[in-house]
Amino acid sequence: MMHAVHDLMFLYLLTCLGQNGHGSEIINGKNVPQNSMQYMASVQIDGKHVCGGFLVSEDFVLTAAHCYKNSPMEVVIGTHNLKKVKRKKMRYSVKTCKHPQYDKAQSGNDIMLLKLSRKLQLDKKVKPIQLARTEIKAKDNVKCQVAGWGSTETSVKAVDVLRWVDVPLIALKTCTKIFKGKLPEGVICAGGYDTENGFCQGDSGGPLVCNRTAVGVVSFNIDGNCKYPNWPNVYTDISTHLSWIKNILNKKQC
Structure with missing residues (x-):
């Protein structure tokens, strides 16, 4: 019974993605230095x-x-x-x-x-900023960042000064398993899972940057919940x- 309730709740959360994924805030980040991230x-x-x-x-x-x-x-x-x-x-x-x-x-x-x-x-x-020409994978072991003007925790007022945070890439196989196969094609997962760093309401559309190259576009998380490290953050894969x-x-x- 509990498994059935959990599955129903998960499906409900997925239906909310399109409504709540937009706009994302930077969780556990810091202000971007001047004369950087000029893009x-x-x-x-x-x-x-x-x-x-x-x-x-x-x-x-x-x-x-x-x-x-x-x-x-x-x-x-x-x-x-x-x-x-x-x-x-x-x-x-x-x-x-x-x-x-x-x-x-x-x-x-x-x-x-x-x-x-x-x-x-x-x-x-x-x-x-330069755009990625090929797909990036978690096994590439690169350091990535996400930045934005959103708030710093769920349902908190957005900030005026640009903030950024490091986010680790998540293997697509792992991400798909967590989302129970409900991930669309052509996405990258990074942050929000197995880390307290990630995005939330206020910054959708911002870039996932790895090695000074934009590899992804902030797309959605689960129901606007920014209390990580429970759910991966999902980005549109630019290379596709x-x-x-x-x-x-x-x-x-x-």
Whole structure:
């Protein structure tokens, strides 16, 4: 009986992923030093931060598809402190380019490009990040980080200053077992399991960075629960969408 109740609860949590996975906060992290992570972007609606993102060219920011809202979206680039935004220089309106096969976060393809209203000027505060060309695996034993402007624990107000934390990669076989086979294809698991470090509400769309390369996009966790180390964090695998990304970057349109 207890097993049946547990399975029902687990299924319920999975149905909540699409609603609660968006926006993620950095758990157990620290402030990002100035003049580092110059690729980070704040995705905003009505001047308020809703998701993270990251600069991949002079014209485009990459984020999660579930960050899309049926409202005009903007991005802020060039500052770690969202209270210090020079509107004309740092704020850009955008055109949204959701992955054509996206439905909901737990179904995969949770990725979106945002075309900037104007080409930005690259400098010491603004630099794009390199994208992964091949799949990364836990056995590669690399050091990875995730960053964002979300809150520092479940249901706590988001922060104004960008924060980051180290997160270990989790073998996909292990992650799939924990999710009882309910993981979509084309994802990476890192943090949240066997560690207190991870993400939560406030930072979806931010990058998973390994060896200074963006390998994943923050997608979802379990029901917005950030009391780790019980559940893995799930990211969209950038390498599986590289051709789609490059096609849009080359055409400079969706």
